Amino acid sequence: MMNTITYSKAEKHLVAVDCIIFGYDEGDLQVLLFPRAIMPEQGCWSLMGGFVNLDESLESAAKRVLFNITGFHDIRLDQVGAFSEPNRDSGERVISIAFSALIRPNQHDKELIREHGAQWWPINKLPKLIFDHEKMVEKALLHLQALADSELVGRDLLPERFTLMQVRQLHEAIFRKPLDPGNFRKKALSMGVLNKLTIKNTSESKKGAFYYEFSQP
Amino acid sequence: MMNTITYSKAEKHLVAVDCIIFGYDEGDLQVLLFPRAIMPEQGCWSLMGGFVNLDESLESAAKRVLFNITGFHDIRLDQVGAFSEPNRDSGERVISIAFSALIRPNQHDKELIREHGAQWWPINKLPKLIFDHEKMVEKALLHLQALADSELVGRDLLPERFTLMQVRQLHEAIFRKPLDPGNFRKKALSMGVLNKLTIKNTSESKKGAFYYEFSQP
DNA sequence: CCAAAAGTGTTCATCCTACACCCATGC
């Protein structure tokens, strides 16, 4: 693992995790942002993050951060990548590993979020973010797009029951481009992860569209 | 970025980089391994790595490690991922970020490698590795496969001039399965990154195969 | 002549895209 004679000579680092928390609401892919609580750049918009403790893995640290905000501990987390330019944090040298999370905005604990002063922002209209957090969001979105290419995304973003139009609009938001309704329907159904329910949603169209749910994985 | 009041309370970590160094020789995809120099697990086979200094990025640290071994500083490096289970290193708690590198075994400085006691191992016959290094190699190979799917791999692995059979055998080694010679030829040429040379290699076949080179990126 | 690699062409299945078309119904 290393070239030195003993571990003890090596320099030690502050290591943080930052979470790109994606949500979906009203046709918009959204990211949860926070006004930074401490100096420097206090008050500027930031991803939610925290330092990693010595007794926990990066994933555990990210889960802990997410739990503090949302109250959930069963949230899917994907490692996006490590960001480590020596001067990326204008305060002190911090290595940060970015994690991507998908959550249902209407399901999480809104009180907890409000306590932190957090706010959802549409991904197309993000404010300026501190440090390299914009790069993190960009890379996380690429990850999400890759995920949506290989499997159907939505289990962690859509409500329990949804119409195919909702899944399509979610994917349109992820890919930032319109998708053909007929083709998307066929592809979505062919993946075999959706159960058709017997009830219809009649609020979005005159004819009414069947509700679907994700089958258990 | 964080939830605490000041950075100074946060715990500090040993942070390392480990390099999965891929080479290609004689039809085999190979990985460069080292007998570990320090306790614990001294003498066991290991990836090459090193601790990250406070004034360098993870990429810089990985480049430094590679330079010490190979004498090159223009090697392509890809971040594979962070490994951070608290007990992954049986010595002390170390977070390690894995990087993947591709080099030409016949081009690098063999003296430097020998100095370190390093040795090339075919990827299909790796010895037992320390800690979680086997997971690192596995993930790095997946990365390499994804790369070879989207573009033609070989610029950093094959000699300057090579035949199409050599590129194909490299890809067969990466994907661990035979590829149809005719189909591979067409796909490789259609990617538009190969220049056909006017000279032939006559040692591998009676008819002789034209040499190719990678066009400048 | 024969084996073995080089190189080309053909067929078939699959997947995606674009787009036409009918259905149901609230206004």
Add this chain to the structure above:
DNA sequence: GCATGGGTGTAGGATGAACACTTTTGG
């Protein structure tokens, strides 16, 4: 009736897998 979304079908293009076939030449 008509606009709107729901839902189905189809033609064309691109891609890739399987495989036949011809070329070249050392042994």
